Amino acid sequence: MxxxxxxxxxxxxxxxxxxxxxxxxxxxxxxxxxxxxxxxxxxxxxxxxxxxxxxxxxxxxxxxxxxxxxxxxxxxxxxxxxxxxxxxxxxxxxxxxxxxxxxxxxxxxxxxxxxxxxxxxxxxxxxxGYKKKNFIDEISLEYGHRIVVDDKAIENFPTDYTAPNDGFQEITRSLNTFNIGLRHNVFRKFSLNHAYTNIQKESFKHLLVNGTIEEIDNSKTSINQYYLSGNSRVGKSLNLLYGIHFLNIRYPVEIPYFSQGNIFTTTETISQTDLVGFMSFYKDLKYFTLGASGSFANLNSAVQAQGDLSLALYPLGNLNLYAVSTASFQRELYSNRKYNDELIFNQLIGLKTLNFLWFEGHITFGNLSNFVTNDGASVFNGIGIIKQNFGGRAIVLINPKLNFKISYTYSQIESSFIESLNVDKKHNPIEYNNHSITGGLVWNL
The missing domain is CATH 1.25.40.10 (Tetratricopeptide repeat domain)
Structure with a gap:
């Protein structure tokens, strides 16, 4: 002391x-x-x-x-x-x-x-700049066209093909998509997004009904979709996104019936409604953003549970260069209690080349089937499995409030014969290629 x-x-x-x-x-x-x-x-x-x-x-x-x-x-x-x-x-x-x-x-x-x-x-x-309160804060319009450039998959299809049980096989000929979306900044810490999408699809179909083969050269399917999501700021640079996506699929089927000793057919329209729900968290940090999301869906007579982890990097501290990596795990459950697991990885890279022009490139590894992405806004619910998927997009800033986007995507799809009562059982795999071009405008009010 x-x-x-x-x-x-x-x-x-x-x-x-x-x-x-x-x-x-x-x-x-x-x-x-x-x-x-x-x-x-x-x-x-x-x-x-x-x-x-x-x-x-x-x-x-x-x-x-x-x-x-x-x-x-x-x-x-x-x-x-x-x-x-x-x-x-x-x-x-x-x-x-x-x-x-x-x-x-x-x-x-x-x-x-x-x-x-x-x-x-x-x-x-x-x-x-004084900002008056708008009912609508952003409008987006988009139109896309997808085609099969090479018809060999259809031309060489074995017309006499049969399977152990009834079912069908489909190869998409073309697909047209129209989308309109709106964003409302309801409160300073909450915004609402919703969108309507209409899809018109034309396909070749090979059916086996009661052991009888039937082919439809140009089957038409109409899909109407409505997407609704909320974005809440729940903490400092921490956002919670949540929402729901409704899909209504309508397609014609021919129903045979007997009358006066003869067999006739009548065409009826089948309506099927599927649903996707999702929730995502995003945390903005210095030079990167961490994301975690989960979704639950009942697409094409099965149930899908999916989880995603994402990392967005901004090495220059701005939007001149960025990279977004997303890893996904999907489990698809069938009515017979069997299931299928998939691991999917998507990589996107964006680069600003001029004051008004950005280019993006993306590639996906893994099989896409009944897959949900883009916070529930995009749903890959086609009958086939997408084996390869890559493409690019150009974003043109017309003025500070208006930009134009045009994108191209190449997809390699595997079509299979699917049994009606056991959708997990697939036969006769056939691969074909799809090319799609999509253009759109985004207007900030």
Missing amino acids: RKFIALLPLLVFLAFHAIGQNQADILKVDTVTYALWQKGDWKNLIKVGKQALNSSIDFYYLRVRMGIAYYETKNYHAAIYHLEKAYQISQQESYLKEYLYYSYLFAGRSMESRIIYSTADSLLKKRI
Whole structure:
């Protein structure tokens, strides 16, 4: 105890010396970064700021200046990181909110930008641009056409093919898709999306009914779909998406009947309704976004349970270069209690090539059958199994509120004869290729 008392003056002196030294270092860093900020020397400001933080020197205006420096160099993810640090200390300065608003916006985090906008004063809202409350905040229109370029799969189909039990086999000739979608920003932390899709499909069908072979060269199927989802901001940069997707499939069938000793046929339309439900979480972090989702569906007389994990990377801290990797596990359950498991991996890479032009490429590994993607908005519910799937998309920014998208996808599909009462039993595999082109407009109001 006496030794401690004897050393106490020395300890106090060293403590005050350290504090004084730290204050001197803070003053030096403050002076240098302020001068660099005035000159607009963003590269050196970032360099000095990193050195200061590595030396445990941290203060409000250092974070502000580093955030602005990263913003000016278009690294919006790093800008958000430092501006948020400053915002936690003080939320009073209008220009800080302005930089944070645009950093969120240009990083693609629109809901976070809306939250900042809602806290802005009238002068800042005027600088940003007054946003009146719209009933509709986004409209999207899309039309797609898919065709089989080579008809050999149909021309060479064994017309006398029979199977152990009744069933059918289908090869798609063409498919036309129309989609209209709407987004409503209902509250600052909640948005609602919904879409209607109409699909018209023409197919070759080979049927076995009561042991009798029947072929329909051009069978027509109509599919009407309605998609509804909500997006809730449940935490800081944490979003919960949830929703439901209705699919109504209508197709004609010929029903035989006897009359006055003769056999006749009449055409009836069969209506089948399938359902998909999903839930997803997304967490935005510096340079990447983590996602986890699950879906449950009853497509094509089976039940599907699916889980997805995704990682989106933004190496430049903006939307000039990005990569999204998604791994999925799907289990399909049949009425006879059998099941089939699939592992699917999808990779997407996007690149900005001009101020108004982006290109994306994607490829999928694994078998796609009754598969759900894009947060429940896209459903691969065709009868065949997609064995290969890859393509690309161009996004053209016509003006800040309007963009045009055009995409191409190549698919290799395996068609099989499916038994009517045992949909897990498949025979006579035939592969054919599909090519699809889709164009659309997205208008932000």
